[in-house]
Amino acid sequence: MYELFFEHFTKKVALTKEEEQQIQTYLTPKKLRKKQYLLQEGDVCKAIAFVEKGVLRQYSVDEAGNEHILQFALEGWLISDLYSFLTGEPASYHIDALEDSELVLISQTAHEQLLTNVPKYETFTRLTITGAYIAMQRRLTSIISLPVEERYMGLTSLYPDIVQRVPQHMIASYMGLTPETLSRIRRRLSSQ
């Protein structure tokens, strides 16, 4: 338990055994069945979740009822509605499991106490969010500057596991396309 979490943590910031023990007391394991919600829009986001096993998605639903996937999270990724988590405001996203999943949760109070009691946790947080920020900037750049075909190819080469494990219509949603359009793009790409 928590193996993957600490593996990722120590890849960013080295920890002594004692620090690892200390941090562990702030963590809570949680299992989620496929289709189960971790968070629903309107509720306050109570935790940052680290994925030990499985896949989650974060998405919003528009007035027409269409889902728009903002993010997937596989093993080793963190997922949360950060704004809601940090401010206590109602969440604007849903988060649910696409497969049976195992999570490590960091609650709001745990987060605050970790920040004050474990300096390395702040460093971990800073580095993690920085990496996520850079990745998202790249994604945004590709959205506003690349043709869809190249965006799809980029996705498959950067995150082949996502493309494999997630239904295609959700990939389409993540890319801001309809399932039909993505299907046709794939056909065009494979016939070349």
Place this chain on the structure above:
Amino acid sequence: MYELFFEHFTKKVALTKEEEQQIQTYLTPKKLRKKQYLLQEGDVCKAIAFVEKGVLRQYSVDEAGNEHILQFALEGWLISDLYSFLTGEPASYHIDALEDSELVLISQTAHEQLLTNVPKYETFTRLTITGAYIAMQRRLTSIISLPVEERYMGLTSLYPDIVQRVPQHMIASYMGLTPETLSRIRRRLSSQ
């Protein structure tokens, strides 16, 4: 000099006069004329820039030579090619001034030393990047889920100063549209 920088800093993390003095020694002022580059694609990004006065833009150029604006930075904003700054890899973005501007620069070595010598700088950094991350997530959500009209209205209400000070075709580029399309959207919106 540095007034706005410390105003923004202390809004996130309170500082004593001594700490402020100490941090100041790591900062460098820089002026940029309109159209001047702060960074060119391929160069290594040597600094994080805080805008004391003026407007900058960060953009990439595709094979066809089209510019795609990723971000604007007005007074009080930070701008940089973070990936290049942190890794020393060549930058994938250009950054230049849209008006005569005054900046506060934090060099790579200054950044590292501040992180180790001034704990509050790490907190400032973490909070800043977290805010930027949340803002970008919102932008991404609106791109994949809202019709362009609403995206433009959202932009004008959230950042009226950007829409006022920046040429319209650059707003179009920021939105991933052609200038003609944005012009027509504006007409549709104004005629209602």
Place this chain on the structure above:
DNA sequence: CCGTTTCATTGATTTAAATCAATGCTTTTT
């Protein structure tokens, strides 16, 4: 101050994606 560039707008046309609709296949559920 005048010529040049930059910029926004508008129209006509082409191109790309969304929508509507139907089908067959696979996976769940009962």
Place this chain on the structure above:
DNA sequence: AAAAAGCATTGATTTAAATCAATGAAACGG
């Protein structure tokens, strides 16, 4: 095992945006 639900694909049609082209206005630089 059978029924239902979820999913990917394909075709026909509509809709939205890009492209091409031209014009007038504003800003800018020498």
